[in-house]
Amino acid sequence: MMTAQDLIAFEDEVAARFNAGKIRAPVHLYSGNEAQMIEVFKGIGKNDWVFCSWRSHYQCLLKGVPPAAVMDEIMAGRSISLCFPEQRIYSSAIVGGVLPIAVGTALAIARSGEDARVHCFMGEMTAETGIAHESIKYSRNHRLPIRFVVEDNEKSVCTDTRAAWNQSKLSFENQRDEYIHYYRYQTRYPHAGAGQRVQF
Amino acid sequence: MKYFDELKRSMEFLAADPRVVFMGQAVAVPGTAMSNTLKDVAPGRLIELPVAEELQMGMTTGLALAGQVPVSIFPRWNFLMCGLSQLVNHLDKLAVMSNGGYKAKAIVRTGIGSERPLHPQHQHVGDYTEALRLMCKSIEVIRLDEPEDIFPAYERALLRDDGRSTLIVEYGDYYSEK
Numbered sequence: 001m002m003t004a005q006d007l008i009a010f011e012d013e014v015a016a017r018f019n020a021g022k023i024r025a026p027v028h029l030y031s032g033n034e035a036q037m038i039e040v041f042k043g044i045g046k047n048d049w050v051f052c053s054w055r056s057h058y059q060c061l062l063k064g065v066p067p068a069a070v071m072d073e074i075m076a077g078r079s080i081s082l083c084f085p086e087q088r089i090y091s092s093a094i095v096g097g098v099l100p101i102a103v104g105t106a107l108a109i110a111r112s113g114e115d116a117r118v119h120c121f122m123g124e125m126t127a128e129t130g131i132a133h134e135s136i137k138y139s140r141n142h143r144l145p146i147r148f149v150v151e152d153n154e155k156s157v158c159t160d161t162r163a164a165w166n167q168s169k170l171s172f173e174n175q176r177d178e179y180i181h182y183y184r185y186q187t188r189y190p191h192a193g194a195g196q197r198v199q200f
Numbered sequence: 201m202k203y204f205d206e207l208k209r210s211m212e213f214l215a216a217d218p219r220v221v222f223m224g225q226a227v228a229v230p231g232t233a234m235s236n237t238l239k240d241v242a243p244g245r246l247i248e249l250p251v252a253e254e255l256q257m258g259m260t261t262g263l264a265l266a267g268q269v270p271v272s273i274f275p276r277w278n279f280l281m282c283g284l285s286q287l288v289n290h291l292d293k294l295a296v297m298s299n300g301g302y303k304a305k306a307i308v309r310t311g312i313g314s315e316r317p318l319h320p321q322h323q324h325v326g327d328y329t330e331a332l333r334l335m336c337k338s339i340e341v342i343r344l345d346e347p348e349d350i351f352p353a354y355e356r357a358l359l360r361d362d363g364r365s366t367l368i369v370e371y372g373d374y375y376s377e378k
Contacts, residue, residue: 049266083298090265090302094289100255101290104262104270107247111221112266134255 001041002061004034010067011057014074015194024200025077026192028055033151033185037062040119040149040181047116049105051098052091054080059121063087096126099135099148106139106146118146125156127172128165136172140179150175152184157191203378206350207370208237213351214271214307214358215241221263223247224256224273232275233375234311257283257308261291264304264365269358272306276313276372277328284335287367292336295363303363307354308339314372329369336367343369347378 002010011029018027030037041062044050052059057079060070065084073082080093092098102120109116126132127150139146150172154161162168175182189195214220222241226232228248238246249256253274260272274280280287287308294302313325333341342353350370357366371378 078297081297083302085298085301090298092290092297094285097258097285097290100258100286101262101265103255104259104264105266106262107259108263108266108268111268131254131258134250134252135258138250138252138255 001038004038006067007034007037007058007061010061010070014057014071014079015189017075018194019196019198021198021200023075023077023079025079026054027074027079027194028192029187029189029194030055030058031187031189033153033183033187034058036151036183036185040183043147044119045116047088047114049088049090049102049116049118051102051105051118051120052082052089053095053098053122053126054091054093055123056082056089056091056121059091060084060087060089063089065089096122096129096131098122099126099131102146103135103139103144106144107142109145110142116145118144119149120146121149121151123156124150124152124154124170125159125161125164128161128170133171136179146179148172148180150180150182152182153187154184155191201347203344203347203350203371203374204237204376206347207234208240210351210354211237211241211271214269214354215245217269217358219267219269220271220358221245221247221268222271222273223249223260223263224275225249225251226275227273233314233372234273234275234309253279253282254286257286258290260306260308261286261294261304264291264306265294265302270306272308274308274310276311276324277326277369278313278323280308280310281328287339288335291365292339295338300363304365305360305363306365307357308365308367309370310367311370311372314375316373316377327369332367339365339367341367341369344371
């Protein structure tokens with residue numbers, strides 16, 4: 001299992017490569033949520049599925065993808081849609097895109113009786129979308145083997161989620177139950193890139 | 201050979217494969233002309249969904265990822281358009297995003313809204329087949345012009361081993377005209 005320091009070091013390496021102009025594709029970096037992410041992965045098994053957004057380096061590493069393999073994909077320009085079938089990881093660059101897909105996979109597991117679960121990650125703005133509410137409601141009401149992880153870094157690109165919705169407490173804020181795992185964190189990286197303007 | 205009969209025969213052919221599951225609104229209960237083509241399919245293979253097209257289309261991909269062969273039914277093009285992001289951005293791009301690692305075989309069934317004897321006006325009619333062909337890179341889009349086209353299209357969709365999904369378009373008017 002990767003440690004917090006391992007995760008930070010990996011992301012710092014990606015940042016350095018991006019800032020040096022070596023990655024000719026957008027990257028979306030994690031920072032500040034290592035402990036929360038490690039906690040989440042204590043509940044994720046080898047046979048479980050993990051569905052992510054455009055920000056998924058930590059999930060891939062913690063699920064067991066070798067760091068070199070993750071870096072290869074990032075260097076190949078696929079940071080925002082990392083997919084590792086062997087580890088059952090699917091990531092998507094579309095807001096809310098993975099949510100109903102995750103529901104379908106959970107339904108397939110329920111129908112087949114396989115001993116596995118689905119874990120679906122999203123940011124706090126995505127959690128406010130209609131497709132998020134549909135996906136969570138359907139899953140909860142049909143008792144599907146899935147958990148939705150809401151990662152609240154308070155921003156959607158540069159938009160303050162709470163201000164944009166004019167809602168001081170978000171729909172799933174502070175919820176922890178069988179279906180929702182909410183956590184909040186602050187990041188030192190911007191939405192995309194690594195904080196330095198890069199001339200390609 | 202009748203258009204409706206061939207559709208019904210095709211659904212029963214699909215249902216013989218244990219991987220196949222049918223999903224959508226009005227698949228397990230009456231509601232559309234398409235419902236009648238499923239009335240002899242075992243209830244356990246029919247998943248009646250709420251009206252939630254994006255959810256349905258995403259679930260289709262998720263089921264396919266996990267090895268099922270979902271037949272995802274949208275009664276007309278106008279409704280399927282509410283799920284186009286899932287169709288074009290996910291189901292169609294799955295293989296290339298995963299370097300060929302993921303293969304999702306799904307069958308999406310939709311129709312060109314019937315215009316006769318009642319014309320439902322602008323938002324329940326229209327054929328968007330060519331537009332979808334332009335949008336999709338891997339999904340094969342087939343329009344069923346004649347009764348004899350129907351069964352081969354569904355047979356091919358089910359048995360293909362190239363990792364592609366199939367979108368099959370039927371004419372609502374042909375249920376009573378061909």
